[in-house]
Amino acid sequence: MDLSLSTETVGDRTVVRVGGEIDVYTAPKLREQLVELVNDGNYHLVVDMEGVDFLDSTGLGVLVGGLKRVRAHEGSLRLVCNQERILKIFRITGLTKVFPIHTSVEDAVQATD
Amino acid sequence: MATVELLFSALPEHVRTARLVAAAVARRAGVDEAVLDEVRLAVGEACSRAVGLHVSQGISSPVRVVLTEDEKKFSIEVADDAPHATPVAMATTGSAVGTPAGTAPVADDAGGDSEDDMGLAVISGLVDDVEVSAGEAGGLIRMSWPTIPASVTP
Numbered sequence: 321m322d323l324s325l326s327t328e329t330v331g332d333r334t335v336v337r338v339g340g341e342i343d344v345y346t347a348p349k350l351r352e353q354l355v356e357l358v359n360d361g362n363y364h365l366v367v368d369m370e371g372v373d374f375l376d377s378t379g380l381g382v383l384v385g386g387l388k389r390v391r392a393h394e395g396s397l398r399l400v401c402n403q404e405r406i407l408k409i410f411r412i413t414g415l416t417k418v419f420p421i422h423t424s425v426e427d428a429v430q431a432t433d
Numbered sequence: 434m435a436t437v438e439l440l441f442s443a444l445p446e447h448v449r450t451a452r453l454v455a456a457a458v459a460r461r462a463g464v465d466e467a468v469l470d471e472v473r474l475a476v477g478e479a480c481s482r483a484v485g486l487h488v489s490q491g492i493s494s495p496v497r498v499v500l501t502e503d504e505k506k507f508s509i510e511v512a513d514d515a516p517h518a519t520p521v522a523m524a525t526t527g528s529a530v531g532t533p534a535g536t537a538p539v540a541d542d543a544g545g546d547s548e549d550d551m552g553l554a555v556i557s558g559l560v561d562d563v564e565v566s567a568g569e570a571g572g573l574i575r576m577s578w579p580t581i582p583a584s585v586t587p
Contacts, residue, residue, distance in 0.1 A: 341449065343445075343448060343449060343452075343477060343481065344445040344448050344477075344481040344484060344485070345445035345446045345448060345449060374452075374473070374474075374477075376474060376477050376478055376481060376552075376555070377478055377481070377551040377552040377554075377555045378481055378552075380551060380555075381551060405470045409474070409555060412554070412555060412558030412559065413551060413554055413555060413558065
């Protein structure tokens with residue numbers, strides 16, 4: 321399965337819905353999308369991972385890169401994920417301490433901490 | 434003898450194929466269904482790392498994946514042909530590689546060494562039995578998982 325991406329603006333947040341597999345082949349597409357959003361002045365991103373079937377360290381690297389970009393503009397990057405197999409990858413790499421992870425897009429959009 | 438051996442050109446688009454083949458062979462070998470996601474991720478990480486090494490060093494030979502079904506375990510070997518200047522040999526026991534506080538080295542999207550380390554950190558966090566070695570002739574990641582016997586007679 322390939323990667324699908326769509327974006328939606330909710331208030332001052334930009335929600336990026338990701339579907340399919342994020343791996344060494346598809347991660348560059350996600351990277352391009354995040355870079356483009358930041359270059360266009362969108363500094364508060366919510367990445368909805370509920371449609372993601374597979375995520376590897378290349379995908380994690382892209383998310384960390386996105387976080388660094390938005391932080392350079394005092395922005396934020398929040399994740400939405402309830403899938404245990406995806407959450408496990410964030411846990412074993414210690415990235416649960418780096419990313420705010422929410423259970424719903426509504427939750428992530430309203431979060432201010 | 435290997436149950437299945439796979440050679441693929443060092444291109445990112447083939448890593449998914451390696452993941453699918455490894456998971457299919459692991460399932461047939463009797464690896465627990467609950468662990469197949471881990472097999473898929475670990476072999477993907479190992480292959481992504483090998484592809485990255487071949488691409489960055491301009492190596493044209495293929496990446497080799499050897500899947501072996503034994504009586505009690507299922508083993509995967511992923512071999513690259515990238516010469517490593519300093520021979521490295523380490524065995525891990527499920528903790529993150531080379532990180533003091535159990536936190537993976539933070540990779541960024543520029544790729545390179547940090548992403549490579551992150552891949553190894555994921556593998557060592559997922560797989561209990563893993564061995565990473567590298568020398569002048571190339572690198573090798575060996576991983577294995579226990580299998581459940583196909584039939585249990587009372």
